[in-house]
Amino acid sequence: MEDYFVQLKHITKTFPGIVANDDVSIDIKKGEIYALLGENGAGKSTLMSILFGLYEPDGGQIFIKGKEVSITSPLKANKLNIGMVHQHFKLVSDQTIAENIILGAEPMKKKWGFIKSIDIDRANKEVAELSKRYNLEVNPTDIIKDIPVSTRQRVEILKMLYRNAELLIFDEPTAVLAPQEINSLLEIIKSLRDNGKTIILITHKLDEIKQVADRCAILCKGKLIDILDVKKASTQQMANLMVGREIELEEVREEVKKGKVVLEVENLSYKDKDKVSKISDVSFKIYEGEVLSIAGVSGNGQVEIADAICNMIRATSGTIKLNGKSIDHMNIRERAEAGIAYIPEDRQNVGLILDFPLYENLILKEYFREPYCSKHGILNFNEFKKQSNELIENFDIRSGKGCETTVRSMSGGNQQKAIVAREIALNSSLIIFVQPTRGLDVGAIDNIHNKINELRKQGKAILLISLELDEIMALSDTILVLYSGKVQTIEDAKNLSKNQVGEYMMGVHNNA
């Protein structure tokens, strides 16, 4: 008999309107990297939340090291040496790294023989040692809110290791990372396995699975489709199984003739409230039927450019023209009305009102206009719903209760589809996509990429800002590379290789 760490048998879990897991059985060997692959909403996270004690299954059994267990709380999971890095980090923002790591398992000391208190010095020392042992560099006394996302993820990993976790569950760990950070995370995951840990990796990125995983279970709509040996399976095979249909990984681009100038940005600069220059002297034009991408490592000013164009932030200097007219004096709504659609980076906080129903979110940019609002200022919800149902149909937005669904309860991919649907419906001449596929699965990414190509054919001007180099290479006509707020190059996409773009992004390209 093989040495299994976890065996899940016939796990079933339903939520109102959705069967999240339908009779799923998987066995995970000790010391392997086991990938869970599936689209958003396929039930991967639910399955793992059950294993981690956040949800209780409606049916099925869990065996840990051959013994049947019932995991009713994360505390119990911890005791069984199961740890989880959640997609949304569970960190206390105003406490230090060490305090976050020891929360719930604090080392204690005694003062004068009877007063017990947290031994913070010992905690700092232990965390420093742990971070050295596993090569996860952190400074134990840094406050969480001051450290970057990749470091926060390391804190989450350390939190598990501090509790002697033997099974580590990673829930879409690369969704929040920049490309070069992803590689180092995958290295960390591999070295954890080499240290004898068992790892479950939830993801929808096929290349990551190819890179690190030993075996891979594929879920689709709550059902277990197949379990593959990663070395023997092809990427194409995994993609098809996951989506349940044929996926074209290579997209064929049609030639589209450029029309007239839609957006003209000249000498745009922006300094933040601390007078730090975020973008300086950026100029570019986007034509009808053109996709212009801004490439760059996260935080080099890309998002600020998009925000300045929409007036989410006020540019310090420079002019912006839309269809030949200056829009500098316009406020956010006037600019949107003039023809700018915006798909923001932070879809949950900027793009949607999570606790509103889908039909209100879908009309968020037009509710003040007829037919959604009468001349006398009364909202007409029937019109909201009519338009929403049309968008839901056209954009294949899936949700538990149709247009009445609260957006918070929808999966990330469907939330993004809702924003894209709303913005495209505005029929604007310029559409700005900021990180449109971040955290989405292959099926949803495919969907968004097709939409971008379609819009390009319709003669829209598209500004695409992305951290995914592959996405930029696949979709762009023109690539602008930004490094610490300055334009490194603007070039026809055909004349640039992925490597060259990468060099410009790091600011090390030699023009000579």
Next chain:
Amino acid sequence: MNSIINDSMAFALPLFIIAIGGIYCEGSGVINLALEGLLGVGAFFGGLSFAMISTQLGTTTNSMIYLSLIFSMIGGGLFAILYALLAIRFKANQVISGVVINMLSVSLTAFLANQLNYSLFGQASNKFMLAVFPRVTVPFLNKVPVIGAFFNETYVFEYIIIAIALIMWFVLYKTPYGMSVRACGDNPQAVATAGRDVNKIRFSAVIISGIMAGIGGMCFAYSISTNFSPSIYVGYGYLAIAAYIFGNYKIGQTLLACLIFGFARTFGYLIVQALALPSTYSDLALTFPYIVTLVLLIFFSKNFTAPKGLGEVYEKSKR
């Protein structure tokens, strides 16, 4: 000069202990506007216990005074359970239920004070008479210039409050429980995944705020009017809220804010005296700390950072 410091401290310290309760409660992520009601109910219980025991025995002793402090803590704590049930167990809107608790306690204590006075003591009054809280002078220290004034003829409860405040500080910043309380206010999910029960922690923090408000309210009753009456509700609970917001939810800084309010109040009275205004104008002096609050709000509002998870109901399955 001495009396300025003495009066200010006698006001600032009860305010401080109430604010500490608020720091626990809001630090754990539960909005607490109910402090006003909690301090009143605490004082009611303390006052009632003192009146009952002194009538029963026919004398008043210092130990009865200290006993009434304990009863005020019990009263405040019990009443806080009601708020905790509303806000945590039943997930009611925290702002509204806090205000409701305040209104409920005003009318409830007024009604009960009247009824109990009549049925127990045969008096038609809504007051419970208290004794004068014992004062002590610390030798030598009282000779130190300026600060010495604080050690001269000080109410004993001021030392009690300082002792409790030190314990509360230690618990909040040095123990696993305190760390969990603060973590609950920032990111309850983090606490849940660390294996602790968020709602239990919050429940206990609300009760602690009731206990602290109870003792603070009782001290106000002793120092300001030497009786319990519904006139205890003059907004000190809200002032305590202002104090810990100015103090940025940190115990040390909150003490500073309480001292500012304490001195502002004393100066208000001094101004009325100095201008030789008629006694009806003394009400004007009472507005002084609130005006100070308003002015401070204008200048410092930018710098306040409330706990990130404040007012957020904890639900397991929230994305």
